[in-house]
Amino acid sequence: MAVQPNAHFTFTSYEVTDGGIRMFFVCxxxxxxxxxxxxxxxxxxxxxxxxxxxxxxxxxxxxxNRKIRAVNIAPKLDPFIGQTLVI
Numbered sequence: 900m901a902v903q904p905n906a907h908f909t910f911t912s913y914e915v916t917d918g919g920i921r922m923f924f925v926c927x928x929x930x931x932x933x934x935x936x937x938x939x940x941x942x943x944x945x946x947x948x949x950x951x952x953x954x955x956x957x958x959x960x961x962x963x964n965r966k967i968r969a970v971n972i973a974p975k976l977d978p979f980i981g982q983t984l985v986i
Contacts, residue, residue, distance in 0.1 A: 939966055946958075
């Protein structure tokens, strides 16, 4: 089961690393069986062009959607679930 629709994520802290910033979020009601704690990583390259709060909001929202909802990824990967590859 996935995180419930319209779940609210609260930014709680961040960690600066050599390659970028890890942002930590808490979701108080993610849905049954889902964790409360989530994080995303923003690379220095992704952060470099950011100059406004609006741009940062868009970047963070896109990263959370990708990680939590597999936006733009699930339609590509879901058809391969259950397939066997021979190499």
